[in-house]
Amino acid sequence: xxxxxxxVACLVIGTTFNCLGIIGLLRFPDVYTRxxxxxxxxxxxxxxxxxxxxxxxxxxxxGTGDGQYITLSLHTVLxxxxxxxxxxxxxxxxxxxxxxSGIMPAQAVIDRLAEVPP
Amino acid sequence: xxxxxxxxxMALLLYLVxxxxxxxxxxxxxxxxxAGVLLALLTAAVAGKVLCRGKDYRMANxxxxxxLPVYLLGPFFIEVTRANLDVAYRVITGKxxxxxxxxxxxxxxxxGAFLLANSITLTPGTITVDIxxxxxxxxxxxxxxxxxxxxRSSVEAxxxxxxxxxxxxxxxxxx
Numbered sequence: 001x002x003x004x005x006x007x008v009a010c011l012v013i014g015t016t017f018n019c020l021g022i023i024g025l026l027r028f029p030d031v032y033t034r035x036x037x038x039x040x041x042x043x044x045x046x047x048x049x050x051x052x053x054x055x056x057x058x059x060x061x062x063g064t065g066d067g068q069y070i071t072l073s074l075h076t077v078l079x080x081x082x083x084x085x086x087x088x089x090x091x092x093x094x095x096x097x098x099x100x101s102g103i104m105p106a107q108a109v110i111d112r113l114a115e116v117p118p
Numbered sequence: 119x120x121x122x123x124x125x126x127x128m129a130l131l132l133y134l135v136x137x138x139x140x141x142x143x144x145x146x147x148x149x150x151x152x153a154g155v156l157l158a159l160l161t162a163a164v165a166g167k168v169l170c171r172g173k174d175y176r177m178a179n180x181x182x183x184x185x186l187p188v189y190l191l192g193p194f195f196i197e198v199t200r201a202n203l204d205v206a207y208r209v210i211t212g213k214x215x216x217x218x219x220x221x222x223x224x225x226x227x228x229x230g231a232f233l234l235a236n237s238i239t240l241t242p243g244t245i246t247v248d249i250x251x252x253x254x255x256x257x258x259x260x261x262x263x264x265x266x267x268x269x270r271s272s273v274e275a276x277x278x279x280x281x282x283x284x285x286x287x288x289x290x291x292x293x
Contacts, residue, residue, distance in 0.1 A: 017202060024209040032245060032259045033216055037209055040242035044202045071139035078135065088236040095247045095259060105259060110217035110268035113248055113257040 003059030007052045014048030017041050030106035031098050039091040043084060050080040121170035124178045126162035130154055177229070177292070185291050193282030197241055200280050205242040208261060217263040218247060220272040221256045224285060230292040231256075234275060237284055244278055 024037025057073035060066070099113060133154040134146065141147025146154075176182065208214055221238075225231040231254045235246040238258055248257045258278065260267075267273055275285045 017206070020206045020209050024205070027209060027212060028214070030216075032247075033214060033261055035245060036205055036242055036261045040240065041202060041205060041209075043240070044198060044242070067139035067141070067145060069139070070145060071137075074135055074138050084240060085236070088239040092235065092239050092246050095245050099247050105216050105218060107214070108217045109215055109263055110219060112220040112271075113218045116250070 003055055006055050007059075010048045010052035010055065014045040014052065017045035017048065021045065031103055032095060032105050035091055035095060039087055043087045046083060047080050050076050050083075120175060120178075122162045122166035124175065125166040125169050126158050129161040130158040133157060182291050185287075189287045189291060193284065193287060194237060194240075197279050197282055197284065201242045201244075205261065208243075213262075215262050216259065217268060218257055218259050219263065219267060219270075221258050221275050221278065222272055223249075223254045223256050223275055225254055225288070225293065227293055230288055233288045233292055234285060237288065238275075238278060241279070 018041070021037050021041035024041065025034050028034045028037055053076045054073045057069045057076065061069040061073070104114065105111060137150045137154065138145045140150045143151070223231045223234050225234055231249065235249060235256055238244050238256065239246050243261045245259045246256050247259050249255070250257075255272070256275070260278075276283060278284075
């Protein structure tokens with residue numbers, strides 16, 4: 001009962017943050033601010049949807065004692081970890097590539113990177 | 119020798135996590151355990167020298183490896199949650215003040231600078247755009263630069279976060 005409630009709550013939190021990330025993609029002015037919305041908020045949302053799968057697997061394992069549910073949970077933990085690590089490195093690579101190819105941040109109040117030679 | 123041992127243990131642990139729940143000997147079946155040991159030996163023989171070519175076994179210390187999940191689930195998760203709510207507020211209201219600021223990382227090792235840069239990138243509202251090769255200075259794109267920061271030549275890494283002292287945690291893990 002509690003597990004079911006937690007699964008649904010995590011799904012709601014995850015999809016809410018994913019939706020907000022997409023709205024941010026449409027609203028923000030340039031590539032850097034759009035990346036704040038899409039890469040980070042969708043990672044946070046996807047981690048929460050993964051968490052609901054983990055809670056479901058753990059509760060089923062406690063209820064039935066079937067080994068396949070612990071496999072499901074552990075694989076989802078690894079998937080969430082891989083998502084977090086690749087997301088950080090990927091968004092850093094996109095931002096660096098954008099700045100090197102001359103896309104300056106829009107509406108910026110300060111740009112310290114443009115002052116140093118590449 | 120120690121390089122092969124470290125690679126063997128890491129490969130075996132990863133295999134055990136992937137194959138957990140396959141049988142009745144605790145969580146594993148005997149054939150999976152045997153296959154795991156054989157594959158880990160093969161991995162160590164092939165890749166031991168390549169994966170541990172740094173000759174630096176600081177991260178093989180189990181205490182450091184145990185602090186890492188504590189850091190990820192504790193202070194880091196709190197920071198990410200707080201920053202997500204902040205960016206959600208900015209998505210809805212559209213109040214942004216973007217800019218790229220210089221943040222001296224203060225890390226002596228590459229791994230420390232890497233972990234700090236990734237922590238900053240995974241926190242919404244801040245992206246590490248570039249790292250100075252010699253100085254380990256980070257250039258951080260901030261979605262909302264607080265008033266007064268645009269005139270300062272550099273900002274401490276501690277100030278990018280809210281409650282937890284993230285740079286101190288990373289120094290505890292990596293240095």
